[in-house]
Amino acid sequence: MSALLVQNPEMALFLALAIGHLIGRVKVGPIQLGGVCGTLIVALILGQSGVKLDADLKAVAFALFIFALGFTGGPQFFANVGKGWRYGMLSLVEVVAVMAVVMTATVLLSLNPGAAAGMLAGSATESAVIGTASEAVSRLALPPSQIEALQGEIATAYSVTYLFGLITIVLFTSQLAPAILRIDLKKEAADLARRMGGEGGSGAPALPPLVGRAFAAGAAAGETVAAFEQRLGYDATVERIRRGDQVREAASDDVLRPSDVLLIVGRRDGVLRAADVLGPETVATHLDMPLARRSYVMNRAELVGKTVAQLRALAPLESHRGVYIAGIQRLGHAVPVLPGTKLERGDVIDLYGADRAVARAGEELGRAIPLGDKTDFVMLGLGVLVGILIGMLGATVAGINVTLGAGGGCLLSGLLFGWYASRRAGSAAFPSSAAQILKDFGLATFIAAVGFSAGPDAIRLIKEYGLALPLAGILAVLIPASLSLFIGHRLLKIETPILLGAIAGQQCSTPAISALVSASGNSTPVVGYTVTYAISNVLLPLLGPVVVGLAAHLG
Incomplete structure (x- = not known):
């Protein structure tokens, strides 16, 4: 079997991807390794047989991953650098x-550049550091065999410290920090949701949040449609009126008659209030109508930082009448749709309602996400090319050669291209699903290649450092998280659920925010998570070359 894999490395790659992601799905309590770490573990084992992937494939895979990472995070990064300074301080x-912590461990444990960089990547649970650090190692004035050994040690040190770093950040945010602050996390999160205009629940009701029902006008007779909708707090809309044998689209100035039958569509609470006024439902003969759900990227500068409630107040009634926000996605995570939720540039907002109304409101909000699935390869090719050129730039600081490399360059290029695309409707088509597959497959392929190369030296490194690396990795999580908890709680006065989400984000830990949302009972921690996640996802990979340079200098 091993001979077959050595002769056919592409088989080893897909075997590592399959088994690694299968292992990554296993969940023990709130802890889940994830596909990347699982792939690395399998690749380290398969690497014992001597299987290797071509270096060019590894470079291309990482360039695509890091560019897609920057592209999807660009709008949020630039939006939060200035305005989200309270959360940005935590990053x-x-x-x-x-x-x-890493530099202290480097001196005390005599870590080489590879082990130091791997410890940074694993303890910070930021896989992208492996790529930027590996590139930096390749530029050291060392024999090729020694460079390959150091790159292998990055992967091994990462795999050792990642597991301990992951467990530590998950337990710290969801269990330890609330105990330190002596708070009931669920109660705090429910209170915060109420202050933001919600009901304090989990945000996952058993009944659908948007419904449509038919009622006889009855008690609302004599009122205009606009006045009746105002009574409902604009949480429901009269979409159609059946008057005799005719069905018509409702207008704001229509005066309701006792015999009218109304099709009312809106939020569940608004429709229930309508039922309190109008009485029992009636048969909705000929009143059914198609409803549309479309996604828009929020890119209007004047709306950045506005709450959902302010957005409705700013827009003319006819612009938002019959349109409801069904969901908000920020960096791939669902943000609670509450009146007090602030909108940020790059948010993906799902609008729900009558087709024409959704289209009208979407134009006021930002850029529609194309329904097609075509990727603009002109943009993708130029973006990666520009990133590689940026990565060639370098400087010598205090005798240390600091160069971003292709990874750091493609990250910066992705940020700029993503920011530009968010401001120019139709300027670059890069569907979120396409970006996600590039990130997932690119990183997994790169990690597998690194694992194959590191396999033969993995056991030696583990024996050399023993428990020292895991303990250093735990401290590299606990110390920054504890400092952020103190600074955020005592000095910045950030609400606790949002603060804990921000601490999970500064670690770039998706499992941590998942466990935290579960422990909180609602999604309010995501508000803080997305800000620090966007910033740390840029800063931490850029530290890879810095750690390699400092560790080599100290050595």
Whole structure:
């Protein structure tokens, strides 16, 4: 079997991907390794047989992954650098503190550049650091065999420290931090949701949040449609009126008659209020109508930072009448749709309602996400090319050669291209599903290639450092997280659920935010998570070359 894999490395690649992601699905309590770490573990084992992937494939896979990562995070990164300074400070705390811990461990344990960079990547649970650090190692003035060994140690140190870093950040945010603050996390999250205009529930009701029902006008007779909708708090809309044998689209100035039958569509609470006024439902003969759900990227500068409630107040009644926000996605995570939820540039907002109304409101909001699935390869090709060129730039600081490399360059290029695309409707087609497959497959392929190369040296490194690396990895999580907890709670006065979400984000830990949302009972922690996640996802990979340079200099 091993001979077959050595002769056919593409088989080894897909075997590592399949088994690694299968292992990554296994969940023990709130802990789940994820596909990337699972793939690396399998690749390290298969690497014992001597299987290797071509270096060019590894470079291309990482360039595509890091560009897609920057592209999808660009709008949020630039939106939060200035305005989200309270949360952004926590990302700076993460960068400074984790660097201090890694450099201290480098001196005390005599870590080489590979082990130091791997410890940074694993303890910060940021896989992209492996790529930027590996590129930096390749530029060291060392024999090829030694460079390959150091790159292998990055992967091995990552795999050792990642598991402990992951467990630590999950337990810290969902269990330890609430105990330190002596709070009931579910109660705090429910209170925060109420202050933001919600009901404090989990955000996952058993009944659908948007419904349509038919009622006889009855008690509303004599009122205009606009006045009746105002009574409902604009949480429901009169979409159609059946008057005798005729069915017509409702207009705001229509005066309701006792014999009218109304089709009312809106939020569940609004329709229930309508039922309180109008009485029992009636048969909706000939009143049914198609409803549309479309996604828009919020890119209007004047709307950035506005709450959902302010958005409705700013827009003319006819612009938002009959349109409801069904969901908000920020960096791939669902943000609670509450009146107090603030909108950020790059948010993907799902609008629901009558087709014409959704189209009208969407134009006021931002850029429609194309229904097609075509990728603009002109943009993708130029973006990666520009990133590689940026990565060639370098400088010598205090005798240390600092160069971004293709990884860091493609990250910056992706940020700029993503930011530009969010401001120019139709300027670049890069469907979110396409970006996600590039991120997932690109990173997994790169990680597998690194694991194959590191396999032969993995056991030696584990024996050399023993428990020292895992303990250092735990400290590299606890120290930055504890500092952020103190600074965010005592000095910045950030609401606890949002603060804990921000701490999960500064670690770029998706399992941590998943466990935290479960422990909180609602999705309010996501508000803080997306800000620090966007910033740390840029800063931490850029630290890869810095750690390699400092560790080589200290050595």
